[in-house]
Amino acid sequence: MxxxxxxxxxxxxxxxxxxxxxxxxxxxxxxxxxxTTITVxxxxxxxxxxxxSKQLYYVQLDSWDVNDPFDEGLxxxxxxxxxxxxxxxxxxxxxxxxxxxxxxxxxxxxxxELLPMTVSGRAxxxxxxxxxxxxxxxxxxWTHEADVNKEQVIVLNKETNDKLFGGENSVGQTIKxxxxxxxxxxxxxxxxxxxxxxDITTGAFNNxxxxxxxxxxxxxxxxxxxxxxxxWKPFGDGFAAYLASECIxxxxxxxxxxxxxxxxxxxxxNAYVEEQKAYGRxxxxxxxxxxxxxxxxxxxxxVADDAKMMMAMSLMFLIVCLLxxxxxxxxxxxxxxxxxxxxxxxxxxxxxxxxxxxxxxxxIGIAGGILGLGLAFLGLMGVESLYGEYMQGLATxxxxxxxxxxxxxxxxxxxxxxxxxxxxxxxxPAQQLKSQ
Amino acid sequence: MLEIGLIFRALMRNKMGAxxxxxxxxxxxxxxxxxxxxxxxxxxxxxxxxxxxENNTFYLTNTVFAQDHNFQAELQTDLxxxxxxxxxxxxxxINAIPLSGGGWSMSLQLxxxxxxDAIGSALYMVxxxxxxxxxxxxxxxxxxxxxxxxxxxxxxxxxxxxxxITKAFASQLFPDDWQSAIGKTxxxxxxxxxxxxxxxxxxxxxxNGWDGVExxxxxxxxxxxSSSYYLIRTEAGxxxxxxPIIEKELAERNKxxxxxxxxxIEDTRKRSYxxxxxxxKILTTVVTTLTLITSFGIVGxxxxxxxxxxxxxxxxxxxxxxxxxxxxxxxxxxxxxxxVGVIIGSLAAVGxxxxxxxxxxxxxxxFKLVLFGVVTLFLVGQLAVLYPARKAALIPPATATRxx
Numbered sequence: 001m002x003x004x005x006x007x008x009x010x011x012x013x014x015x016x017x018x019x020x021x022x023x024x025x026x027x028x029x030x031x032x033x034x035x036t037t038i039t040v041x042x043x044x045x046x047x048x049x050x051x052x053s054k055q056l057y058y059v060q061l062d063s064w065d066v067n068d069p070f071d072e073g074l075x076x077x078x079x080x081x082x083x084x085x086x087x088x089x090x091x092x093x094x095x096x097x098x099x100x101x102x103x104x105x106x107x108x109x110x111x112x113e114l115l116p117m118t119v120s121g122r123a124x125x126x127x128x129x130x131x132x133x134x135x136x137x138x139x140x141x142w143t144h145e146a147d148v149n150k151e152q153v154i155v156l157n158k159e160t161n162d163k164l165f166g167g168e169n170s171v172g173q174t175i176k177x178x179x180x181x182x183x184x185x186x187x188x189x190x191x192x193x194x195x196x197x198x199d200i201t202t203g204a205f206n207n208x209x210x211x212x213x214x215x216x217x218x219x220x221x222x223x224x225x226x227x228x229x230x231x232w233k234p235f236g237d238g239f240a241a242y243l244a245s246e247c248i249x250x251x252x253x254x255x256x257x258x259x260x261x262x263x264x265x266x267x268x269x270n271a272y273v274e275e276q277k278a279y280g281r282x283x284x285x286x287x288x289x290x291x292x293x294x295x296x297x298x299x300x301x302x303v304a305d306d307a308k309m310m311m312a313m314s315l316m317f318l319i320v321c322l323l324x325x326x327x328x329x330x331x332x333x334x335x336x337x338x339x340x341x342x343x344x345x346x347x348x349x350x351x352x353x354x355x356x357x358x359x360x361x362x363x364i365g366i367a368g369g370i371l372g373l374g375l376a377f378l379g380l381m382g383v384e385s386l387y388g389e390y391m392q393g394l395a396t397x398x399x400x401x402x403x404x405x406x407x408x409x410x411x412x413x414x415x416x417x418x419x420x421x422x423x424x425x426x427x428x429p430a431q432q433l434k435s436q
Numbered sequence: 437m438l439e440i441g442l443i444f445r446a447l448m449r450n451k452m453g454a455x456x457x458x459x460x461x462x463x464x465x466x467x468x469x470x471x472x473x474x475x476x477x478x479x480x481x482x483x484x485x486x487x488x489x490e491n492n493t494f495y496l497t498n499t500v501f502a503q504d505h506n507f508q509a510e511l512q513t514d515l516x517x518x519x520x521x522x523x524x525x526x527x528x529x530i531n532a533i534p535l536s537g538g539g540w541s542m543s544l545q546l547x548x549x550x551x552x553d554a555i556g557s558a559l560y561m562v563x564x565x566x567x568x569x570x571x572x573x574x575x576x577x578x579x580x581x582x583x584x585x586x587x588x589x590x591x592x593x594x595x596x597x598x599x600x601i602t603k604a605f606a607s608q609l610f611p612d613d614w615q616s617a618i619g620k621t622x623x624x625x626x627x628x629x630x631x632x633x634x635x636x637x638x639x640x641x642x643x644n645g646w647d648g649v650e651x652x653x654x655x656x657x658x659x660x661x662s663s664s665y666y667l668i669r670t671e672a673g674x675x676x677x678x679x680p681i682i683e684k685e686l687a688e689r690n691k692x693x694x695x696x697x698x699x700x701i702e703d704t705r706k707r708s709y710x711x712x713x714x715x716x717k718i719l720t721t722v723v724t725t726l727t728l729i730t731s732f733g734i735v736g737x738x739x740x741x742x743x744x745x746x747x748x749x750x751x752x753x754x755x756x757x758x759x760x761x762x763x764x765x766x767x768x769x770x771x772x773x774x775x776v777g778v779i780i781g782s783l784a785a786v787g788x789x790x791x792x793x794x795x796x797x798x799x800x801x802x803f804k805l806v807l808f809g810v811v812t813l814f815l816v817g818q819l820a821v822l823y824p825a826r827k828a829a830l831i832p833p834a835t836a837t838r839x840x
Contacts (some may be wrong), residue, residue: 022736026729033722067551106694107500116694159737179503224662234625305796306715307472313467314720316788317726320463327456331740386714389641394601419452 030321031426102227341432365413461777489571539642558641696720750835
């Protein structure tokens with residue numbers, strides 16, 4: 001029976017091919033636009049480290065000016081002072097902890113043929129690599145001892161290793177960075193979390209770094225820090241004064257296994273701030289926060305306003321397309337009134353007619369969905385080329401999205417088909433037959 | 437026109453079809469009006485001048501890695517070399533580039549001390565060639581003299597005693613009379629006095645999304661810094677030709693540094709507004725497609741309703757109605773539907789705008805734009821129905837006498 005209905009639907013679609021084409025393209029365009037924007041939003045808000053995003057916490061302490069709150073008092077500062085990061089790091093109260101800041105430098109390759117190159121860097125703790133699941137090709141991250149002893153060790157990313165060593169295992173070799181020699185301990189594989197959750201402050205969709213060195217290298221002035229820096233309190237001259245200042249430019253992540261651990265850590269943070277108050281710091285009301293990865297992404301509004309706005313627009317666009325389809329289906333089915341009347345007179349039940357026309361709507365919907373997928377694919381390519389780097393990797397359709405597109409198309413076309421079908425089934429056969 | 441009542445009653449017999457089109461028109465209008473509004477908003481932002489001579493200016497990053505680098509001597513030699521090169525108007529070392537997205541801001545206050553009202557401004561460290569290199573217009577006061585320029589060591593917290601600010605910044609500090617800013621003192625780092633010695637017409641901060649983007653100040657500093665920008669202005673039309681020459685010149689003069697990212701201000705502007713541009717293009721596509729879909733919907737439904745009424749139209753023709761009267765019937769019908777659509781659409785447009793305002797910090801929409809939407813959709817409706825209406829008018833009167 002189902003096959004027979006399909007066949008009838010096909011005939012009907014072909015007979016009114018112009019109208020069918022109009023409906024398919026309307027649904028296609030609607031689905032295409034909606035899927036393009038939904039995909040961008042979906043990828044922007046994706047969980048970059050699903051299996052442990054609930055165990056990684058970003059630490060915020062309100063060390064800001066008592067007279068002029070950070071972010072109008074809605075949120076504590078988004079970074080920490082060097083003093084606090086160092087103190088929290090030394091306390092070692094979490095299962096794992098990572099102090100970090102963005103850095104940059106110049107590598108002078110050992111090979112005289114190669115020109116010096118600037119690299120983007122990160123100064124971080126040993127736990128960084130384990131906490132954030134960084135994949136290694138050669139070697140590994142450095143040890144906790146290296147952190148403590150301020151060893152000049154370095155981890156390269158694949159690209160930098162390719163450039164400097166032609167992709168060979170460079171572990172154990174030494175490179176010159178900003179005039180200082182660093183020993184290579186590991187080379188990481190291609191690694192680009194989207195969003196780059198571990199440092200939202202310098203850009204949620206920036207590339208991951210070329211090199212990684214111990215956090216202590218900044219204080220040792222072996223590498224220079226970069227990234228965002230905000231200050232509220234004047235401080236004296238020199239680097240030591242800067243390190244001791246209330247400027248925020250460092251970040252601190254902890255890994256906590258259970259809810260109990262989290263509460264314990266929160267208690268520890270509160271006690272720490274209480275203790276610091278004795279030194280005349282932290283004059284603002286206590287506001288210490290632990291945000292897990294998804295909470296932190298949400299708090300930092302990683303999904304761009306533009307993306308959200310476009311999604312709202314494109315969903316409305318889809319509604320217009322569906323209204324269009326409802327109107328056209330209504331016209332089409334009512335145009336078949338004489339045929340319906342005749343069939344009813346010959347004994348077709350309403351259930352039969354209903355399922356038949358719903359199947360016709362669904363066929364149009366599926367065709368529209370497939371067209372929509374194609375358009376979404378083109379749309380995403382367009383988005384990527386228009387926005388450039390910023391959207392790289394955020395504009396790809398995955399399996400989930402494709403299935404979602406087809407489901408939306410099918411459901412919405414069936415929904416649009418219901419009213420016209422219902423109207424068609426309520427046609428009085430007698431009236432139709434009379435007029436023939 | 438008595439016809440309107442008649443057509444309206446006929447419409448009421450098939451409410452649903454008409455309502456669907458009206459809703460479609462309403463939604464299209466709501467989206468169209470708001471999208472155009474957002475496009476205009478972005479276009480205006482993109483039109484704001486940065487204040488500098490954008491067409492003839494480029495910059496590069498000078499990154500020093502040699503340990504034995506004499507910053508002061510090297511910088512002077514670099515700048516002298518560039519300034520003497522034929523084709524170059526002037527050059528400076530600077531800490532940030534307008535429109536580039538990266539820079540330095542400080543809070544300034546009119547009274548010294550903690551807990552005083554402060555206002556943020558972008559900060560550009562330049563020497564006495566700053567105004568000439570950027571192509572700024574000094575509209576009051578004077579430029580820095582050579583004696584005003586100080587060396588700034590890395591991490592230094594002391595500021596020089598003079599500054600030049602933009603007119604927008606002066607107006608904000610002294611709302612009654614921006615010119616009165618000349619000679620006044622404000623405080624940087626809460627307590628260090630700085631005297632305003634000059635005012636320039638305009639110079640944008642590096643962050644185009646910042647609401648204080650027009651507030652900038654020039655500070656007479658040369659930096660002993662391992663990484664800084666050189667901003668270079670060329671004679672008109674010579675920019676592209678000079679870029680490789682200067683790059684080569686600098687790179688060969690001293691091997692203890694890297695000259696990189698030689699970039700024009702034009703490219704920086706493009707990159708800076710890339711998202712704006714992209715969003716505008718997408719919105720334009722959305723509006724166009726939407727209008728097309730709605731008009732095709734109108735065409736489709738009109739054709740169907742005409743097909744269903746073939747006999748009726750034939751009868752009207754047989755009873756003496758002329759072609760124009762038949763056409764008019766469908767055009768008036770579309771006009772009524774459009775009227776309902778744009779009334780709902782105006783409300784929806786304002787509603788959608790209110791939501792956008794509250795969610796995305798947009799500004800409220802102008803009445804003119806809503807009016808524009810109303811007129812446009814009426815026109816679209818009439819144009820869309822034109823073809824089906826003409827088809828209807830061509831139905832011969834003889835149809836009335838036939839049975840199907």
